[in-house]
């Protein structure tokens with residue numbers, strides 16, 4: 001088990017939730033920006049208060065955004081990182097040249113646990129993201145929710161044993177996402193041993209609104225898992 005596990009609380013839609021994530025000790029927050037299929041999506045203008053007031057490094061999640069709009073977003077919000085929801089090796093390479101301080105995170109999607117997976121295809125995507133210069137690979141679950149195919153915020157877990165195996169191909173930090181909540185986070189960390197976890201619906205009171213109590217319970221469980229692993233390692 002690694003020495004720690006970073007936590008990104010994603011799908012933040014308001015400054016109160018951003019401050020609550022910071023208070024409870026999260027490492028990053030994520031804001032979905034101009035992604036039409038997300039119920040948690042904000043416009044660049046609507047996200048301004050969160051990015052300007054949060055004490056945490058803030059990640060802007062985008063889907064097929066044009067280079068012009070990316071420039072506008074970066075110059076308006078000054079995010080710590082852009083997270084690409086579609087496989088975007090060329091955009092990552094361009095961003096790293098254009099904005100030298102900006103981190104680029106790449107989301108990749110797996111089916112829910114128990115559904116078939118094209119292993120070689122996922123490995124090729126991990127390789128493409130890493131070679132393009134991604135700073136972090138996020139392995140998330142894609143699933144049909146309410147009759148619609150969704151690429152994030154599904155509340156569904158993937159096959160974590162498989163994620164652990166696929167993660168070996170990552171030459172950059174791996175974050176696990178998809179269906180993580182206070183009740184299963186210990187198992188998620190123990191099975192996958194990721195550098196970080198990324199979660200959204202598992203700490204919500206209702207869609208789009210976080211529960212401070214759930215964030216606290218999640219963070220306590222993460223700390224407990226790391227503490228146990230450290231004391232086991234030290235005998």
Ligand SMILES: O=C(O)c1ccccc1NCC(=O)[C@H](O)[C@H](O)COP(=O)(O)O
Pocket residue numbers: 009010011030032035037038039040041061085140151152153154155156177178179180198199200201202
């Ligand atoms: O949260 C959303 O609504 C969302 C929609 C479309 C793409 C990404 C989205 N969220 C991004 C995240 O990074 C979530 O933390 C990740 O998908 C895990 O979500 P969940 O299964 O709800 O924990």
